[in-house]
Amino acid sequence: MPRELVTIQCGQCGNQIGCRFWELALREHAAYNSKGVFDEALSSFFRNVDARYVPPRNLPVGDGTGIIQTLKARSVIVDMECGVINEMLKGPLGDVLDTQQLISDVSGAGNNWAHGNHVYGPQYRDQMMEKIRCTVEACESLQSFLLLHSLGGGTGSGVGTYILELLADQYPDVFRFTASVFPSEDDDVVTSPYNALLSLSKLVEFADCVLPIENQALAEIVGRVDSGARGSTANTVPAAFGMVQEPGSRSKPFDSMNGIAAMMLLNMTSSVRFEGSLNVDLNDITMNLVPFPQMHFLISSMSPLTTPKDMAKISAPRTLDQIFTEVFNREHQLIRADPRHSTYLACGLLMRGNATISDINRNVARIKPSLRMAHWNTEGFKLGICSKPPVGVSNALLCLANNCAIAQTFTTMRDRFAKLYKRRFYTHHYEQYMDLSMFDHASETVSGIIDQYNAVDTAVPPPVTRFRSRGLTFL
Known part of the structure; x- marks a missing residue:
């Protein structure tokens, strides 16, 4: 049975990450779906619609051999400034995003959480709930919501947390994941400390699982990538998947940072979309990595850690031992913290590629003595294996750590x-x-x-x- 995820991207930052997310998701599915059929893996993120009808008619997955007609992302797009949304619609993703699922204004929230949460939220409440309802009703087995937003501005923080509270009220049985971008300490928005704290309090109360991402950590990661190397030619996505990336196209500012965040989300959802010897649903993540309701903040780290367009720069294939060692290195985290000197409540290790459970158990046994696990959960590792690696590499690993360093x-x-x-x-x-x-x-x-x-x-x-x-x- 298909297991769908509904993505809600809110604000400028959330929509920019969402744009990279959909681009990389199409690229990944194109690599493993050469026949251009609408299968269960593709249905997790996309609907297949027949655009000859008005309104377009949803085509079921069936036996997974139906030809792709027109793909539409299972997403609701919200921004109180129309600039980013208009840019997305004019770009290569314009046909993938459903224009019926867009909500925008013109003036923006002015970097003010209260304006977004107490003005735009109530003003657009009915419209937002209607868009979400339509997206949910198009799912056969909805697994979770995924909110993409930032905490430092006005729309992503204020409207984003307003939506999160609505989801908790209207869909209490559906898990609510958020990828939340935390502002840097030298953020140029003077009111970001207010916006961030107000948003964080809502994440504590209404989210089921939060994946913090720090702007400064992403900037440092990108800085370590050899930006002076000659540009690589992007992969071309078959036309059936609704998007073609032209060779030699120029990257936009923050594309690399957004790409790293998007890669983390693709790795986290890989077991939902592809088969493996030890699949892990998103529900399994909340069940095993969140021992207390409000302590649901997971520090993420990846290996190999590089921007998607720079995958070809990896000089040599990494061994499994290298990969496992790197995900416990601070330089591979998407947030600046020091978990090795704090207590792990639980730790998820999601492997992609050709690996066996014995390989993973051996590496866990090797690394575990150097970690401080909670005394009541000394065996608190959740392991997952997905057979499909990211495009361009043979193996990859995502670590999701519920660690006290986040305090x-x-x-x-x-x-x-x-x-x-x-x-x-x-x-x-x-x-x-x-x-x-x-x-x-x-x-x-x-x-x-x-x-x-x-x-x-x-x-x-x-x-x-x-x-x-x-x-x-x-x-």
């Missing part, structure tokens, strides 16, 4: 917020749309999750009581 990231965000809020800088912009008590509530919520992670990090195993056998005595 330091939250502490930094809270401290940046406190520096502004204690002097009430810029708060008058927010008071137009909300009560200032929401700042205090958000700060308390974030402080609470920090305390929860710190409590696990400093916990010690209870003493073991040993009883001495006295043997038997007879009178």
Whole structure:
């Protein structure tokens, strides 16, 4: 049975990541679907429609041998500025994105979480829910929602978290994943500390699983890639898949950073789309890696870690031992943190390519002594194997770690917020749309999750009581 994922991309950053995500998803499916048929793997992200009808008619997967007519992404696209959306529609993805699933305005949220959450959210509530309902009804077995957004601006943070709260209310039984871009410490949006903390508090309350991504970490990763090498020729996607990437096309700013985030999402969903000897659904991730409801933030790392267009620059195939060692290296993380010196609540290792369970178990046994696992979950590894590697490499590994090191990231965000809020800088912009008590509530919520992670990090195993056998005595 098909297992669909509905993607909601919100704001400029969320839509730019979504654009790269759809581009790379088409490229990946084209590599493994040379016959151009609409199979279960493709149906996870796309609908196959017959555009001769008005409205277009959805074509079922059936036995997986039907020819692709017109692919439409299972997505809802939201932005309160129409610039990015118009650019996407004019580009090679224009035919893949369903224009009936777009919601936009013209003025934007002005980098103000309150404007997005308390004005645009309620204003477009009915439209957003109708778009989401139509997308959900086109699914046979909806597995989860995936929200792409950032925390530093106004639309992605304010409208994005408003949508997240709506999903929790209207679809409580469907898991809610978010790929949330955290702002850099030197972010040029002066109100980003307010937006980020308000958004983070909503992620704590209404998300089931959050994949934090830091702009600064992505920039450092891209900086380590040899940008001076000659440009590689992009792969051409068959016309049946709705998009053709012209050779020699020029990359746009942030494409490499967005591509790394998109690759992480493709690796995470690979087992949903392709077969393997040890498949892992998204539901399995939340079940095994989130031991406490609010402690659902997963630090992601990948190997090989490079921008998709630079896959050909990898000088030699990596061994499995190298790959496993690299995903526990800070330079391969999509967020700047130090998990090796903090406690792991659980750890997911999702392998793609030609590997066996014995290979994975051997590497876990090799690396495990250097990790500090929670004393109540010393065997807390969730393993997955998907037989299809990313395009251009023979093996790849994604690590999703629920680690207490994330508390330091939250502490930094809270401290940046406190520096502004204690002097009430810029708060008058927010008071137009909300009560200032929401700042205090958000700060308390974030402080609470920090305390929860710190409590696990400093916990010690209870003493073991040993009883001495006295043997038997007879009178």
